[in-house]
Amino acid sequence: MAQMDYMPIPIVLIPGDSFFHRLHPIPKLIWSIGAVVLAFATRNPLVLGVVFLGGLLLFVLSGTWRGYGRFIAILFPISLSLMVFQSLAPAFPPPWTPIAQIGPFTIYNEGVYSGLSLLARAWAASNLAILMVMTTHPSDMFAALQSIGMPYELNFMLMASLQLIPIVQREFGIVVSAQRSRAMMAHGFAALLPSMVPVFAGTIERVQQLSMSLESRGFGSKGEKTSLRKIRASTTDWIVGIVGVCVTVLSSFLVIRYRHELDWSKLILMPPWLAVSIVLGCAGTFVVSTVVLMRRAGRE
């Protein structure tokens, strides 16, 4: 791979012709919001795991699993830090059940459960949204949101942010090359400073120029605006959207209705060896992956 093609976090449209690519953006948005609602309605790791795995299946079916795989490979190890911190300081009302000791640190059963829940929640809540970004052209999303009455300026802000991600990532790659050309070794956080300043300065400058360019072309003017892209919702889109709403409402109702039955924090008592293994494994993976990512950022 050419060193100039730097795409650290690949949250961009991945062109394709799958069912999900052709699906109207609004049903995709409905399902994404539904996943978020369900993810925050329960702490049950099994329910959250099912939502996450369901999302993974959709990535495979849409042909975007490679892009998502790169995303997970970068962020999943970092997210393991949630397990570590939760195990030691649970986001749960006390009393907590200590199950193991690592030096001065106590691992709590509720903490391990909470860590698993939070990890599963983070990934369950986000993966459908990421699928939406990877299978939806920004202009289609813009047109769809405008058609449901979203304020123009807010809509534009959302789309401009999405489009800025690959631009900033590309800029970062160019800047890193420029600094490496001046013998920068690029290790550790200190090496990031020579790269981040030009990126941020360039981004601010670009945004300022963009705002002047937008104003010069009538952005913010009153009155109804037309759109070059028109997307229409087919019968399938309507069905998917309505099913999405129904599934969200029903599943959220069920997990709230049966929240006591789904609260396994007292039912699952983690064996000490397993708890220690999980915590140490997650801590080690988090540290190693962070170091690897930092070094990779400047490596050739």
Add this chain to the structure above:
Amino acid sequence: MVENLIVCEHLWHTYAGGVTAVQDVNLKIDAGEVVGVIGQNGSGKTTLVKHFNGLLKPSQGKVEVSGLDVGTHSVNELSRFVGYVFQNPNHQLFATSVKEELAFGLNNLGLSAAAVDEGVDRAVAFFGLDRYLTTHPYRLSFPLRKMVALAAIYAMQPKVYILDEPTTGQDHIGVTLVSNLIAKLREQGPTIVVVSHDMRLQAEATDRLIVMRRAEIIGDGTPKEIFSDHAVLEATNLHPPQITRLSQLITKPGLPNTALTVNEIAAPLASTL
């Protein structure tokens, strides 16, 4: 003159998306040469020169710079010999003062404090930046930022300078300044590679032009030879400087038929009037 300071042997480069940007390029550049690389957008100019400091590695073939195989040496190692000045100076300026910016590369090379100061002073003197030493680079005008970016590379005293579109965004004064800087730099003997669409700059500042088209080199000669080669110019849709085109159209005895500068044609033309 050291021969073959930069050697490309059957160089190919294909990007991750499958685009071959450099195709079977064979090239030798001697020490002290000032070489221009010209061609349409997407012809492979920048891809080619980015091999010289290791930013890109060959997909096939070999590139050697000062005896070092680019494929097996890091950008860090090659930066001691090759200085790359990027088109947009904002991509490399990050320090809070011009002085720190000039010192950055020297510090990365692990030089002593005295050597760093000496390098900075040398760059300041060469580029006339003494007024701006404590100025934040982002407070400078764009032409001055370009100069600081070039000075920051100069401070490292590389054997090879790669200037990527040095006159982009510059007015006439800026272009003349860059041209004069290249002339002043070449007196010190480094090899200079200029990638630019500015034909006037290429005509005035370089000894040799390499013409690229669709990932291949299709022309390699002096500016006069290249600007007289209509087949190459037509294939690449490049246009010589206006003064060159004028001299080619005025076919009179005693007048140069491929003048590169106004001065070259002014006196002979005046004598015929």
